[in-house]
Amino acid sequence: MLKLSSISKRFGGLQVLQDVSLELPPRGIVGLIGPNGAGKTTVFNLITGLLAPDKGTIEFFGKPLTGMPPYRIARVGLVRTFQNGRIFRDMSVLENVLVAMAHQTAYSAANLFLPLRRFRSAERREQEIAHDLLFRMGLFEKAHRLAGELSFGDQRRVEIARALATNPKLLLLDEPAAGMNAVEKQQLMDEIVKLDENGVGIFIIEHDMRFIMGLCRHILVLNFGRVIAQGMPEEIRADPAVIEAYLGRDGESVTAGTGIVI
Amino acid sequence: MEWLESFWTTYSTLVLSIGTNVLLALSIYLTLSCGLLTVANAAFMGIGAYTAGLLTVHTGTPFLFALIFGSLLPGIVAMLIGGPTLRLSGVYLAMATLAFGEVARILILNTEDLTGGALGLNGIPQMTNVLHVAVAVTGALYVLLRLAASPIGRTLTAISQDETVTELMGSDVRAYKLFAFTLGAVLAGLAGALNAHFTFFISPNEYGFERAVEILAMGVLGGTGSPWGAVLGGVLVTLLPELLRGLGHYRPLINGLILILIILYSPKGIWDLTRFVRRPAKLPALN
Numbered sequence: 001m002l003k004l005s006s007i008s009k010r011f012g013g014l015q016v017l018q019d020v021s022l023e024l025p026p027r028g029i030v031g032l033i034g035p036n037g038a039g040k041t042t043v044f045n046l047i048t049g050l051l052a053p054d055k056g057t058i059e060f061f062g063k064p065l066t067g068m069p070p071y072r073i074a075r076v077g078l079v080r081t082f083q084n085g086r087i088f089r090d091m092s093v094l095e096n097v098l099v100a101m102a103h104q105t106a107y108s109a110a111n112l113f114l115p116l117r118r119f120r121s122a123e124r125r126e127q128e129i130a131h132d133l134l135f136r137m138g139l140f141e142k143a144h145r146l147a148g149e150l151s152f153g154d155q156r157r158v159e160i161a162r163a164l165a166t167n168p169k170l171l172l173l174d175e176p177a178a179g180m181n182a183v184e185k186q187q188l189m190d191e192i193v194k195l196d197e198n199g200v201g202i203f204i205i206e207h208d209m210r211f212i213m214g215l216c217r218h219i220l221v222l223n224f225g226r227v228i229a230q231g232m233p234e235e236i237r238a239d240p241a242v243i244e245a246y247l248g249r250d251g252e253s254v255t256a257g258t259g260i261v262i
Numbered sequence: 263m264e265w266l267e268s269f270w271t272t273y274s275t276l277v278l279s280i281g282t283n284v285l286l287a288l289s290i291y292l293t294l295s296c297g298l299l300t301v302a303n304a305a306f307m308g309i310g311a312y313t314a315g316l317l318t319v320h321t322g323t324p325f326l327f328a329l330i331f332g333s334l335l336p337g338i339v340a341m342l343i344g345g346p347t348l349r350l351s352g353v354y355l356a357m358a359t360l361a362f363g364e365v366a367r368i369l370i371l372n373t374e375d376l377t378g379g380a381l382g383l384n385g386i387p388q389m390t391n392v393l394h395v396a397v398a399v400t401g402a403l404y405v406l407l408r409l410a411a412s413p414i415g416r417t418l419t420a421i422s423q424d425e426t427v428t429e430l431m432g433s434d435v436r437a438y439k440l441f442a443f444t445l446g447a448v449l450a451g452l453a454g455a456l457n458a459h460f461t462f463f464i465s466p467n468e469y470g471f472e473r474a475v476e477i478l479a480m481g482v483l484g485g486t487g488s489p490w491g492a493v494l495g496g497v498l499v500t501l502l503p504e505l506l507r508g509l510g511h512y513r514p515l516i517n518g519l520i521l522i523l524i525i526l527y528s529p530k531g532i533w534d535l536t537r538f539v540r541r542p543a544k545l546p547a548l549n
Contacts, residue, residue: 050430070426070430071435074429074431079431079432080430088420088424089423098416099413099416099433100432102417119408126413166431
């Protein structure tokens with residue numbers, strides 16, 4: 001459904017992405033991995049329209065996205081979360097979710113001045129949908145807390161709930177498990193699996209290999225701005241180029257000390 | 263009723279000033295609530311005042327239409343200048359809107375044949391009464407309260423917190439900013455048009471930098487959390503100098519000191535203090 005064709009992006013003298021082509025299958029959870037600085041977040045920034053590619057095209061269900069403003073890209077069903085968690089801190093959890101629904105409301109600016117009753121019932125319907133989402137993400141009890149007061153794990157969940165409120169076809173998760181403990185990670189994995197079952201496409205950047213290998217059926221590996229491997233988790237695990245990218249050429253002696261499992 | 267009459271003869275100007283200042287505070291509330299620091303509202307007020315004043319003085323336009331044109335023209339100007347200027351943010355936006363204010367003031371100053379230039383516009387019929395001001399303030403407050411409780415108001419708040427994320431969640435941030443800026447200009451223009459029709463005389467310098475700062479002070483002091491904050495700010499900034507009248511030479515000093523203390527101890531404005539008594543909304547039942 002999402003297709004990037006020979007995308008290049010340069011920041012000053014740094015070639016961040018070099019001729020990157022990738023295609024996401026219509027179903028299933030897809031992972032994007034690679035060492036720090038490989039250009040993973042840049043890929044997300046390009047897809048969501050925050051950055052424009054220097055070369056290449058991005059298509060979503062056959063429709064070109066290049067040149068579209070970010071809000072239009074969100075409306076065609078491509079929404080993301082952020083690496084370091086970007087929530088509206090001084091708004092309640094519920095309001096965070098409602099903001100993402102604003103552009104799909106049935107009532108327009110002119111309706112504001114019509115009878116209060118219609119305004120209220122439209123508003124109540126929105127809140128019900130939002131509460132439903134919060135319930136699914138285990139945040140129902142915290143709906144009226146300020147989002148900035150929540151624990152880090154909960155804040156990441158608010159971000160996902162907010163992204164889901166836009167009704168996405170493809171959800172881009174940028175290191176969703178960062179800073180979570182083992183229990184929270186397991187809950188998050190369960191939630192992501194459920195989203196996949198409900199037909200939402202998932203594209204994840206993640207450093208936690210157990211997390212990514214456990215979730216994804218298809219994995220793409222980026223290093224120095226190029227796709228160096230793609231395939232099933234087993235294939236990636238055995239790929240010499242991937243092992244080299246992560247551990248250097250003298251692989252075996254390094255793995256012993258770092259505890260990194262590939 | 264006698265005391266009311268004597269009260270009215272003494273304080274009618276003050277009451278009308280409170281009304282127009284509340285309108286101005288509401289106009290700056292709109293842009294502040296989405297995190298935009300604009301200081302063009304004094305100029306929009308001036309454009310509204312001159313448009314309405316010139317219409318009634320020279321063409322004998324009925325008061326209601328003078329008010330309508332006095333609100334619409336600043337709105338149109340805001341739409342035109344909003345496109346390029348609202349791409350800026352922070353201090354740069356403040357500078358650009360400040361420059362626009364100066365351009366507007368100097369333009370009025372140098373079109374003497376039409377506006378009277380530095381001598382001002384004289385003989386504007388006194389038509390504004392307390393009812394007009396009350397209707398304008400109530401109407402504006404109603405509209406803004408409804409907006410604040412709607413998806414539009416929520417989106418404006420979200421923009422003030424993280425505009426990139428708001429855009430990535432599907433909201434056309436530039437359109438929202440332009441809307442807030444334009445509606446603010448309409449309210450400022452209305453305040454100017456009403457004000458011109460009870461002061462009898464207007465001059466370009468009334469709509470300069472000092473006025474811009476005063477409007478900003480009302481918005482910031484009141485707080486941007488709710489339109490009610492703007493109302494409080496408008497009332498306070500108008501009343502405080504009057505209440506301190508007995509202090510003579512020290513008046514501006516004490517006035518400034520009080521404003522500084524408020525900002526120091528309640529940086530989000532006076533309205534923010536009410537959070538201690540406001541109760542959160544109840545959760546609706548799940549079905």
